[in-house]
Amino acid sequence: MSEFLAVLSNYDLVGAYWLNIQLTFFAAVASLVIGTILALMRISPIPSLQFAGTTYVNLIRNTPLTIIVVFAALVLWPVLGVEFSTDFATNFFWLAVLALSVYHASFMCEALRSGVNTVPAGQAEAARAIGLPFLPAARLIILPQAFRGAIAPLGNTLIALIKNSTVAAAISVPEISILMKEMMENEGNYVIPIFLTVAVGFVIIVVPIGLAVTYLSQRLAVSR
Amino acid sequence: MKRTRVAFAAIAAVGALTLAACTAEPGDSGDDGTTGAEETTDEGGGGQEGTIRIGIKFDQPGLGFQDGAEYTGFDVDVATYVAEALGYTADQIEWVETPSANRETMLEGGQVDMIFATYSITDTRDEVVDFAGPYFVAGQDLLVRADETDITGPDDLNGKNLCSVAGSTSAQRIQDDFADQVQLIEQPGYSECIQYLLGGQVDAVTTDDIILAGLAAAEGSGAMVVVGNPFSEENYGVGLPPGSDQCEPINEAIQAMFDDGSWEAAIEANTEGTGFTPNADLNPPELRECAAS
Numbered sequence: 001m002s003e004f005l006a007v008l009s010n011y012d013l014v015g016a017y018w019l020n021i022q023l024t025f026f027a028a029v030a031s032l033v034i035g036t037i038l039a040l041m042r043i044s045p046i047p048s049l050q051f052a053g054t055t056y057v058n059l060i061r062n063t064p065l066t067i068i069v070v071f072a073a074l075v076l077w078p079v080l081g082v083e084f085s086t087d088f089a090t091n092f093f094w095l096a097v098l099a100l101s102v103y104h105a106s107f108m109c110e111a112l113r114s115g116v117n118t119v120p121a122g123q124a125e126a127a128r129a130i131g132l133p134f135l136p137a138a139r140l141i142i143l144p145q146a147f148r149g150a151i152a153p154l155g156n157t158l159i160a161l162i163k164n165s166t167v168a169a170a171i172s173v174p175e176i177s178i179l180m181k182e183m184m185e186n187e188g189n190y191v192i193p194i195f196l197t198v199a200v201g202f203v204i205i206v207v208p209i210g211l212a213v214t215y216l217s218q219r220l221a222v223s224r
Numbered sequence: 225m226k227r228t229r230v231a232f233a234a235i236a237a238v239g240a241l242t243l244a245a246c247t248a249e250p251g252d253s254g255d256d257g258t259t260g261a262e263e264t265t266d267e268g269g270g271g272q273e274g275t276i277r278i279g280i281k282f283d284q285p286g287l288g289f290q291d292g293a294e295y296t297g298f299d300v301d302v303a304t305y306v307a308e309a310l311g312y313t314a315d316q317i318e319w320v321e322t323p324s325a326n327r328e329t330m331l332e333g334g335q336v337d338m339i340f341a342t343y344s345i346t347d348t349r350d351e352v353v354d355f356a357g358p359y360f361v362a363g364q365d366l367l368v369r370a371d372e373t374d375i376t377g378p379d380d381l382n383g384k385n386l387c388s389v390a391g392s393t394s395a396q397r398i399q400d401d402f403a404d405q406v407q408l409i410e411q412p413g414y415s416e417c418i419q420y421l422l423g424g425q426v427d428a429v430t431t432d433d434i435i436l437a438g439l440a441a442a443e444g445s446g447a448m449v450v451v452g453n454p455f456s457e458e459n460y461g462v463g464l465p466p467g468s469d470q471c472e473p474i475n476e477a478i479q480a481m482f483d484d485g486s487w488e489a490a491i492e493a494n495t496e497g498t499g500f501t502p503n504a505d506l507n508p509p510e511l512r513e514c515a516a517s
Contacts, residue, residue, distance in 0.1 A: 074416065078423045088385065088407040169390060172410040181325055181391025188328035189352040 004193050007183075016179040017201055023096055023165040023175065028158055030101035035108025039146075040138055042109065043116055053109070061106040065099070065167050072099040073171035088172070096168035100161065107157045115150025116142060120224070148220045155213025159206055176201065272311040278303045279322030279330060279339035279463070283413060286438015286494045287342055295319050297438065301490040302359050302481065303340040306462070309477030310470070324392070328352050331465045338470065339463030342435060344393070345512075354515055355461035356474035359487075361506035362432035363454025364394050367440060369421060370449050375428055377453040381406045385426040387417035394431045397456060414439055422447065432458050434491075437500035450500050459509065471514035482508040 041053030060068070072095045076082045084094035119142050127137035147154075166177040176198055183194045280288035280299050288299040300319075307317050320336050327343060330336050331353045342362070345355045366386075368375050375384065378398075382405040388395040390410035398408055409426060411417050417429040418439055429436065433454050440448045462474055481487040487508055 070416075073411075074419060078420065078425050088409055092409070170412055172390065172408075174390075174410065178390045178410060182396060184325040185391050185393060186348065186396075188346075188349045191325070191329050 004190055007187050007190060008197065011179060011183055013176070013179065013197070013201065016174065016176040017205065019093075019173060019175040020162065020165045020168075021205070023093070023100060023168055023173065024158075024162045026097045027100035027104060027165070028161055030097065031104035031108050031157075031161070032154075034101060034105035035112055036143070038105060038109035039112040039116065040135075040143075042113060043138070043142075044134060057106040057109055060103055061110070063103075065103050065164055066170055068103050069096065069099040069167050069170050072096070089174075092168075092172045096165075096171055096173045099171075100165065100168070104157060104161050104164070107160070108154065111150050111153035111157050112143075112146060114153050115146035115148070118149030118222070119145045145222055148222050151213060151217040151220060155209065155217070158213070159209060162206055162209070163202060272316070275316050275318045276307055276310070276312045276338075277318045277320050277336045278307065279320045279327065279336035279341055281323070281341045282319075282321045283415070284342065284435055284438060285442030287435060288340070289438075289442075290319075290321075296494075298360070298434065298490050298494045299340040299342065301494070302478070302487070303338075305481050305486060305490075306338075306340075306474055306477040309480065310473055327463055331463050334465060337465070338474070341463070342432060342458075343461055343463045344458040345461040349463075353466055354464040354468050354471060355512070356464060356471040356514065357461040357478060357511065358459035358509045359462065359478045359481075360434065360460040361503060361509045362434045362458040362460060363503055363506075364397060364430060364456040364458070365433035365436055365454045366451040367421065367429040367436040367448050368427065368451060370446055372427065372449075376451060378402060378430075378455050381428065384428060385409065387411060387420050387426040387429045388431060389414060389417070392431065393458075398430060418443060418448075433500065434495070434502065437495040437498045440498040440500075441495050444497070446497065450498060452500075454503060457506065461512075475511050475514060479511060 038053045038056060041049040042057070044050060044053075072082075073092070076098075077091065077095060082095070082098075083091060085091045123141055123145065124137060127141040132140070166175060168175055169177040169181075180194060180198050184191055187194065280295065280297070280303065282288060282290040282295075284297065284299075287297040289295065289297045304314055304317065308314070320330075322330055322336060322339050322341050324341075327339055327341065328349065331339060338356075340359075343349075343355075344362075345358060349355075366375060366378065366381075374380060378401070381402055385407045386398060386402075387409045388398060388411075390412060395408065395410050398406065409417070409420065411420075414429065414431065414435070417426070420426040421429050422443075428451075429439075433450055433452070436450045440450060462478075464470055464474075478487075491502060
């Protein structure tokens with residue numbers, strides 16, 4: 001055991017997890033923004049916007065994340081010339097954030113839409129009755145209630161996003177799963193302890209978030 | 225209600241089929257094994273019964289590569305030669321894919337009998353598994369586009385872009401020795417690196433020279449060349465389960481392969497057209513003593 005701990009101390013586990021957390025943070029913010037816009041499109045009264053929103057969600061939700069991430073690295077950057085920085089590390093980091101955001105936006109959108117469904121139809125009708133157009137009605141009446149009703153599914157999406165951030169390994173972001181491969185390459189006699197260590201790390205990150213989401217979803221739910 | 229029931233039945237049917245597919249597979253390959261053994265007894269060649277499971281890479285052209293139902297490459301050729309020396313015919317060999325991270329666990333768990341998968345002998349690996357060989361000494365080298373003249377070795381990489389496989393020792397060595405000057409892309413596989421090299425996003429790809437030669441040979445048309453200035457020594461060994469008694473006979477078979485010229489022929493056949501020649505000072509390598517078991 002002490003030998004294994006000595007091996008662990010040769011590797012920057014915290015730094016690798018920190019990259020996962022950074023990826024998660026930026027992707028969570030971006031995907032929530034895109035997801036909110038998508039949800040607005042899907043509940044809007046304009047058919048073409050509804051169609052565009054539905055198409056995005058169904059297309060992206062049914063595409064494996066790895067394919068989206070690899071597409072960003074092998075097509076978006078070299079072929080289509082999307083470049084965030086000439087520094088490779090920065091460039092790949094933001095490509096990964098982009099891919100993660102695009103993918104999880106569809107799930108954020110659906111989580112939010114489930115929140116919208118918790119808002120009674122009368123609320124929207126009342127908003128229209130006092131003369132509010134769609135966007136102000138959504139901003140002032142529907143979305144505030146929808147977010148409170150959608151905390152649990154949004155939290156689930158966030159937890160999935162944390163774990164999916166390891167897919168960034170596919171495009172050269174040196175996060176924990178690349179470090180795990182490196183450790184296994186060097187320390188063949190500790191393969192199973194290495195697995196367990198990485199898994200426990202995720203449990204340590206994810207469990208508090210799960211608890212917070214449960215607490216908030218009970219605390220903030222609109223009682224009807 | 226009725227629709228729900230139909231849906232449940234459909235899901236149950238799909239589940240049952242999936243399970244059936246899982247259980248059927250090992251049975252099938254077992255059948256293949258016995259037929260193979262019977263054939264050899266018919267020939268009366270004093271062959272072994274059953275099959276031998278050999279771990280190789282499936283995605284390294286020139287070394288271990290799955291090409292439809294065929295397996296090709298230098299590792300495959302050496303493995304076939306050794307298996308034949310141990311009394312197994314070619315159709316008694318069951319090729320198993322052993323990715324780098326799984327090699328030790330698959331040997332310890334008995335999923336494979338031996339591994340020929342660009343498996344460098346290192347001290348930490350030596351502690352957990354046994355090695356026969358080495359059957360080849362590779363060196364880390366660079367693969368560049370054929371028109372590249374600036375890069376003749378690792379010291380020319382300042383300000384260049386380099387691609388390697390994530391977590392590999394080659395990537396780590398570059399990071400430790402040159403990271404300040406080069407921009408490194410770490411990809412899951414070498415095929416992505418080749419993509420970047422041909423597309424001009426990176427200037428060089430690095431890993432062991434023979435792997436690079438295999439990649440260049442697979443791409444054909446002489447678009448890429450191996451620089452030929454190796455800067456490490458990788459002893460490719462035959463991975464064996466701990467406490468194996470096969471080390472001595474395998475070493476004898478490898479020595480025989482060196483002596484009768486088929487070792488050299490296998491290298492030439494698998495790296496044709498790339499101008500690759502193995503480091504002559506180190507190849508064919510001196511075989512190690514087998515660990516006393």
